[in-house]
Amino acid sequence: xxxxxxxxxxxxxxxxxxxxxxxxxxxxxxxxxxxxxxxxxxxxxxxxxxxxxxxxxxxxxxxxxxxxxxxxxxxxxxxxxxxxxxxxxxxxxxxxxxxxxxxxxxxxxxxxxxxxxxxxxxxxxxxxxxxxxxxxxxxxxxxxxxxxxxxxxxxxxxxxxxxxxxxxxxxxxxxxxxxxxxxxxxxxxxxxxxxxxxxxxxxxxxxxxxxxxxxxxxxxxxxxxxxxxxxxxxxxxx
Numbered sequence: 001x002x003x004x005x006x007x008x009x010x011x012x013x014x015x016x017x018x019x020x021x022x023x024x025x026x027x028x029x030x031x032x033x034x035x036x037x038x039x040x041x042x043x044x045x046x047x048x049x050x051x052x053x054x055x056x057x058x059x060x061x062x063x064x065x066x067x068x069x070x071x072x073x074x075x076x077x078x079x080x081x082x083x084x085x086x087x088x089x090x091x092x093x094x095x096x097x098x099x100x101x102x103x104x105x106x107x108x109x110x111x112x113x114x115x116x117x118x119x120x121x122x123x124x125x126x127x128x129x130x131x132x133x134x135x136x137x138x139x140x141x142x143x144x145x146x147x148x149x150x151x152x153x154x155x156x157x158x159x160x161x162x163x164x165x166x167x168x169x170x171x172x173x174x175x176x177x178x179x180x181x182x183x184x185x186x187x188x189x190x191x192x193x194x195x196x197x198x199x200x201x202x203x204x205x206x207x208x209x210x211x212x213x214x215x216x217x218x219x220x221x222x223x224x225x226x227x228x229x230x231x232x233x234x235x236x237x238x
Contacts, residue, residue: 013049013228015042015221016077016148018064020084021057022157022204029200036207041214046221052077060088060132061140072147079224081217082144083154085181086203088132089173093123096131121168130173138180145184152220153181154213160194163202187216 017023017039025034034040043051052075056067061084093116094102102112116123132140145151155178159171192198197209205213 013046013079013221013225014075014077015046015049015051015079015081016071016075017051017053017055017081017083018068018144019053019055019082020059020064020087021055022083022086023053023055024057026199026204029204030206032199032205032207032210036210038205038210038214038217041211042217042221045214045218049221058087059084061085061137061144062132065140065143077148078150078228079221080144080148080151081154081187081220082151085137085156085177086174088137089130089156089170089177091124091167091169091173092129092131093120093127095129125168128169134176134180137177141180141184150185150224152185152187154187154217155181155189157189157192157198157203157205157209158194160198160202163194166202187220189213189216191216 023037023039025037026032039051039053043049054064054068054071056063059067064082064084102109102116105112141153156174159174164171192205192209192212194202197206197212198204199206
């Protein structure tokens with residue numbers, strides 16, 4: 001390997017990623033292999049960095065805070081990248097607790113669940129509810145920033161018109177929650193094209209989207225390396 005291809009790191013950079021399912025490889029609705037995920041691409045770009053990933057599919061920011069409990073006070077990452085909030089901000093017909101109660105009801109649970117699914121659009125409009133309220137989301141953003149000194153927040157992906165038509169209010173909610181993140185260290189995801197970079201489920205990245213996000217994150221990592229005294233860059237990266 002040509003030493004000039006990558007930043008020369010004299011002190012191993014520790015980079016922690018805390019994410020929901022968007023960072024993971026997937027077999028459906030379209031295939032994204034691990035080597036095509038943005039995490040794998042970043043590891044190739046920065047082979048001297050220590051990448052640590054803690055993720056959980058379907059997690060809210062509150063879930064991720066609990067899920068990362070073992071890292072609270074036990075790790076000192078140089079950089080943290082958070083990808084969360086799509087689960088938090090999506091319009092919901094029921095709370096998590098209500099869903100759990102219905103699923104456990106004997107005899108009537110299944111037909112009641114089917115009834116909710118048939119009327120989900122009306123229930124979402126009537127209840128105007130998300131799994132995480134905006135104030136609680138903001139509170140947990142601050143909790144993570146109290147844990148780790150340098151946290152970057154990856155913006156919630158753009159909403160295709162067809163997605164907003166299917167899940168009425170999604171685009172509005174994404175804008176509201178992204179507004180909280182834009183006030184922090186922010187990785188702007190607005191350049192991700194829903195038609196060419198997001199899967200047919202409207203919210204997971206395809207391989208093109210992963211490559212695009214890897215490029216955006218790579219710039220943040222290079223900027224950090226360039227500004228850190230303990231890390232040396234070859235001239236072509238300065």
